[in-house]
Amino acid sequence: MMKIDDRPGVATGLRNRTDERVREKAVRSPENSEALSLEETRRLLHELRVHYFDLYDLAPVGYCILSEKGLILEANLTAATLLGVARGALVRRPLTRFILAEDQDIYYLHRNALFETGASQMFELRMLRPDSPQFWARLEASVVRNSENGPLVCRVVMSDITDRKLLEVEKAKLEIQYRQIQKAESLGRMAGAIAHHYNNLLSIVMGNLELAMYALPLGSGIGKNLAGAMEAACRAAEVSGLMLTYLGQTPGKQEPLDLSETCRRSLPMLHAVMPKDMDIEADLPSPGPTINANVHQIQQILTHLATNAWEAIGEVRGAIRLTVRTVFPAGIPVTHRFPLDWQPQDDLYACMEVTDDGCGIAEKDIEKLFDPFFTSKFTGRGLGLPVVLGVVRAHSGAVTVESEAGRGSIFRVFLPVSTEAVIRQPEKTAQVPIIEEGGxxxxxxxxxxxxxxxxxxxxxxxxxxxxxxxxxxxxxxxxxxxxxxxxxxxxxxxxxxxxxxxxxxxxxxxxxxxxxxxxxxxxxxxxxxxxxxxxxxxxxxxxxxxxxxxxxxxxxxxx
CATH class of the missing domain: 3.40.50.2300 (Response regulator)
Structure with missing residues (x-):
């Protein structure tokens, strides 16, 4: 803040008080002498200089006196320490030399108001030190005359508020995170309720369509129409199922899997759906980390992330890189990590990383990526990444996003490493049981x-x-x-x-x-x-x- 008043300057005031104390000492002298002895006067002056040094130079805040043009005329030691410059080197230098360029307009706005109105000013801005990080400062200023009929000067009180600003930033981040968690919970409740009621309605539609198709005579022309309606209903049921997956409510059967092997077996499927000029570079160690997971859902994660990468690259020739490795909890990024309230345990994690050199994602869109039906693509349904988050949530893991508009994206999925051995079981032939109907x-x-x-x-x-x-x-x-x-x-x-x-x-x-x-x-x-x-x-x-x-x-x- 800047504070303006008509009181004498700090340094001048202290000097005046020194003279007053010398005169008072002479009056109280028991010898009623006309003047103090030279020795006593020196001692008293030394005392007052120490007192002055403590009050002014070692004050917990910085003091500066500026000319009307903004040049530093005087500064205490605290101000010199804050600015990282010897006190003598501050004199006749403009204060703006120590203010971040982006914040100098704030300084000029308040300085002009100070000299035009005489009203106290208070503001916050970022200041600079030589060879040190910038810091946040609060400035309080008042304007006075340097002496009778002398020029106006500006007194500035300077405080380092960096710690407070950092706390405010952290508090703002926590508030944003809290709102995002609340939003995710609301979306979850909404998705669950919609899926439940949606499935009830689809049961009616699909059941009646199927019964109508059974009742049709062979060769009926309306059968094609009913089949089209049934196909649309099945696709609607698929969307409903994806919404439940987003909630993490479809974990399915989980078993020990080699993540590298699971990804390796999925590559032919990915190549089949990708454009022929799209390269997939894979770095899959063998053996890879073992996870306890549902194999179909891990393949689902990989498919959605690869599809997202392919769509980000567009029609130009590009490459998608798939990497699997093991990481410690400390190696898991904190920013842009979902679910928002997820915290790693003290265990190893398997990391599946999908990188593309596509269009990237704007910062403002990253927080929305995993919201159901959010999409920046004309043809997208906005359910691919929410499904990834749902599967990850069902497996007690997390997904992180690292991206910048125009510079590609990196999606990393972290799943707990399992100590169980991978068991490869032979496939079973499905047999339909025959039982007596009726009843x-x-x-x-x-x-x-x-x-x-x-x-x-x-x-x-x-x-x-x-x-x-x-x-x-x-x-x-x-x-x-x-x-x-x-x-x-x-x-x-x-x-x-x-x-x-x-x-x-x-x-x-x-x-x-x-x-x-x-x-x-x-x-x-x-x-x-x-x-x-x-x-x-x-x-x-x-x-x-x-x-x-x-x-x-x-x-x-x-x-």
Whole structure:
């Protein structure tokens, strides 16, 4: 701040007070002498000089007196120390010599206001020291006359506020991070709710489309239209599934994997989808770091990152570099790291790095990269990188971004290293179990349209259907028809009594009753946690006739 008043200058005031103390000492002399002895006067003057030195030169803030043109006329030792220059070398030098060029307009604005209005001024700017980093300073100034009828001078009090500024910057970063975490949580809740309701609606659409296609006579012209509608519905279901992946709710089966080997096996797939003039340079040590992960989802990460790199390079010839290595926690970047609240543990991490020499990413866009549906590409859906974040989140890892507009990008995925041995299992041939069809299924579903569609599908594959719109009604129906009910298909999210509570109540009545839980959420998310009872099968929404039939077969086999 700059403070203006009409009090005498600091140095002048202290000198005046020195003269006053000498005169007072003479008056109080017991000998009532007309003057102090020379020796006593010298001692007193020395005392006052020490006092003056302490008050002025060793003050905790810097003092400067400037001419109207801004030249330093006088400075204390603290000011000289702050500016990193000997006090004598400061005299007759402009103060602007020590002010960062970008901040000099701030200085001139307040200096002009000071001399024009006489009002005190206070401002903050960045100052320079020779051969030292810049520092933040607060300046307070006042204007006075140097002597009676003398020129106006400016007194400046200078304080180093660098530590305070650093704290303010850190606080601002934390506030931004907190807002981003809140935004991510809100997006997560929104994506989860949309996916859940979306899947319920898609169950109705896809189920009715499939039933309509089964009912068509061979050669019907409308079959092509229904097939097109079914294809669009399947693509919508894929988008819904990607939103759940963004939430980290689709971890799937995890097993020990060699990350280098997994990437190496994915290269032919990447080459197949990339332009022929796009080079993929791979540095994959063998053996590579072992991670506990789902192989398909690691391939999904690699595919999305490689596709993102290819689109950033555009139509020109370019190269994508894929690197795998092991890093210590200290080697994981802190800036532009997602999830925002992720912190590394005291373990080794496997790093999968994808680098491109494309267009790069503007600083303002990096924080939005992993938001669902954010895209800077005309043809993009804005779900590739959110899916990467979701898979990384499900594997307790992190992803970092290093980029600059016009200079390419580096995406790094960090996953915990596993100490388990990689086990290569032979592929199993899938076999469809053959079981006796027919019997009665208790269908528990709170949404009428979904319940009607499921009833028609169950009837189509040969079952008699009993209906209940919630868990409490299901218990009543089961008590009445327990001897004829062969299986229960129960929705997870219902009013009054949800799917888990309904499952527990049914098992108390009939411990061996086969139950299928159905939900628009992913199986891993639904099955997380501890429950007293478990279903024989899970059926994700939306589902088709084959998926419904497979779930019933599995439930009846595992009863």
């Amino acid at each position: 009665t299924v208790l269908l528990v579903e709170d949404e009428h349209a979904v319940r009607e569609m499921a009833k028609v599908m169950l009837t189509h594959i040969g079952f008699t259907v009993l209906e209940a719109k919630d868990g409490i009604e299901a218990i009543e129906v089961f008590r009445q028809y327990r001897d004829t009910i062969r299986c229960v298909l129960c929705d997870l999210t219902m009013p009054r009594m949800d799917g888990w509570e309904t499952l527990g109540s049914l098992r108390k009545l009939a411990p061996g009753i086969p139950v299928i839980l159905s939900s628009g959420y992913d199986q891993a998310h639904v099955m997380a946690g501890n429950h007293p009872e478990w279903p024989q099968a899970f059926l994700g929404k939306p589902y088709n006739l084959m998926g419904l039939g497979d779930a019933i077969r599995k439930a009846l086999e595992n009863k």
